[in-house]
Amino acid sequence: MSDTIFHKIIRREIPATIVFEDEHVIAFRDIAPQAPVHVLFVPKETIPTLNDVQPEQAAIVGRLAVAAADYAKREGFADDGYRIVMNCNAHGGQTVFQIHLHLLAGAPLGHFG
């Protein structure tokens, strides 16, 4: 089984600033924020990269997006807007091999794409 720093956060073996958790998802502040708000949404089920998501696991990815949007609404920046990013493998810049969705917000982020 792959084990990452995010699994250790899920198991409370290392500290993190957890801002949301339910049965399927945990969310915590990124240790090296790239925007005023930078939160990572991570599924509890082990999936190393987006390439590994099976069709029957599509809801897991969907839950990350819904959890991020709900967080943005609760925190009051949903209308101003935000960006979600998921990196995959070397060219995508993925460094932790448990899928996660970055939520970036709190300032204009500039055009991307």
Ligand code: AMP
């Ligand atoms: P990625 O490059 O997409 O794999 O993103 C991994 C992210 O995890 C980076 O933005 C790191 O800053 C962040 N990160 C690494 N270790 C920790 C940690 N212990 N707590 C919170 N965020 C972390």
